Amino acid sequence: MKVDYIIVGLGLAGLAFCEELLSANKTFMVYEDDSQTSSLVAGGVYNPVILKRFTPVWNAAKQLEKALPFYKKLEKKLSIKIDEKFITKKVFKSIEDQNNWFAALDKPKLTQYLDEELDKSEYSGVLADFNFGNVKETGRIDTKKLVDSYRSFLKEKSIIYFEKFEHKKISFEGKFINYKDFKTSKIVFCEGFGIKQNPFFNHLPLNEAKGELITIHAPELNINFLLKSTLFVLPLGNNLYKVGATFNWKDKTSNPSEEGKEELITKLKKVINVPYKIVDQTAGIRPTVKDRRPLIGIHSKYSQLCILNGLGTRGVMIAPTVAKQLFNHLEHDVELDSETDIKRFD
Ligand SMILES: Cc1cc2nc3c(=O)[nH]c(=O)nc-3n(C[C@H](O)[C@H](O)[C@H](O)COP(=O)(O)OP(=O)(O)OC[C@H]3O[C@@H](n4cnc5c(N)ncnc54)[C@H](O)[C@@H]3O)c2cc1C
Known part of the structure; x- marks a missing residue:
């Protein structure tokens, strides 16, 4: 079966990227194996100020401007109260x-x-x-309620597999990738700390x-x-x-x-x-990334493989913004911010 995208991981990052795909009518399949819990246990707090040092959170105002309507839309779509x-x-x-x-x-x-x-x-x-x-x-966003509801929503549409994505089963065919019964042109890895098991991206400095x-x-x-x-x-x-x-x-x-x-x-x-x-x-x-910036972008050798990760301690505020940036980069050739592009670690 042919799909436009495969998404690996359905935490805040995966969920935000799925929303981009749905609003652009793209087809996709999600894999989620419950190996990481960050988005399920998070406090879910959004706060534009770092109170330890009294400094602003990086790009806080812009992130909130995108994030709050994003969660509001999800409240309506999933009929839940999360904000x-x-x-x-x-x-x-x-x-x-x-x-x-x-x-x-x-x-x-x-x-x-x-x-x-x-x-x-x-x-x-x-x-x-x-x-x-x-x-x-x-x-505060009730991230557990959000992620659980979103997974159910995808399950109803039969577009999520609750199983481990096995990186070694990927095979490349021209500009496409074959994975089990699927053929796709892009895989977006949203694995959180699970990245350590990903042979294509585990060189990135995620702590x-x-x-x-x-x-x-x-x-x-x-x-x-x-x-x-x-x-x-x-x-x-x-x-x-x-x-x-x-x-x-x-x-x-x-x-x-x-x-x-x-x-x-x-x-x-x-x-x-x-x-x-x-x-x-x-x-x-x-x-968490050593320079405290997200990890987004395309693999230097395999242009079909992409990453959306490194949300650190502030996934709630950052996820909607970086998901949009990655989507616009992949679909509309909009350049990535050099601060977040994984090219900075090439
Ligand atoms: C204790 C704690 C408190 C926090 N408090 C806040 C807070 O108050 N506010 C805030 O904004 N942020 C907070 N955070 C941070 C926030 O949780 C993260 O920034 C965010 O959840 C990361 O989302 P993610 O989707 O990138 O990763 P994850 O939530 O880790 O999601 C990755 C998903 O990928 C899946 N996966 C991985 N590998 C595979 C594979 N091979 N196959 C299939 N599935 C796979 C995992 O099971 C997981 O569901 C907190 C985190 C913790 C741990």
Whole structure:
């Protein structure tokens, strides 16, 4: 059977690329083997400001401009609610921290997002000696709900196989590729950290940044904003909160660990002082690139093979933009941004 594209991996990257294909009436088949969990466990937060350093996220405004309508459209198409908007409250740790906030207010790319007034309120159960700074235009995409629904949507159309894509079964025939019963002119690999098993692209500098999260039930914590300190506390409703996330650069598994849980508990003690119960723990590997830019483009030898990866810690904001860029490059010859093109690693 002939299809225009094969997509390998249905996380945020694969999903965003499928949307491009559908809107252009292209035919495709998706392979998904559940080997990676990043898009399923992600906090899903979008925030245009890096609160550790008070700097803007790379291309944040442009990415949000594309991402928010993208998720809104998917809410409608899949009949789900996935975008929860809220204020993020940065917990200041010192006077110096507050001063850095005031300095950041003058940065042109940040003014629209940061509240000038400090929030001096007290929130029961929240530990904050130096007040809060409010970040506007932040929120959360329920990425698990989105990915699960999207997979069901593709399943209904019979265009997804829940099996491992085996790279060694590719054969090249002129400008086409044969894979099992399919003939296609392009394969787009959206494998996240699974790229390490891809013989065509595993030379690219993708690092593992394992992250773990816990979900807690805390009936006495009554907040409806995202609390950001050394970790985030994200309200899910029904007294449930997602707490995370850790960074581990050595562990290459997606398994939740005791070590990850202990780290989160220790940090959480400094942020809230109400009783809670841990009701869930999840882990995944963020596909992070050494220069913190996505990996998109075409293989230097096999022009039928393409990649959409390297979404790092901000897949929610970046995925719709880079999927469009790759699509426009492949279909309309629009040049890729040199910052994201994999040619930078040739
Ligand atoms: C703990 C944690 C918290 C996070 N929090 C946030 C956050 O708050 N906000 C945010 O924007 N981002 C967050 N992220 C990052 C975000 O999850 C990633 O940027 C994004 O999900 C990456 O999407 P992806 O599609 O590139 O990769 P993945 O989600 O890893 O998807 C790749 C898919 O490819 C499949 N696959 C791989 N190899 C094969 C194969 N050979 N055959 C078939 N299928 C294959 C995998 O099973 C997987 O489903 C977080 C990540 C983690 C781990």
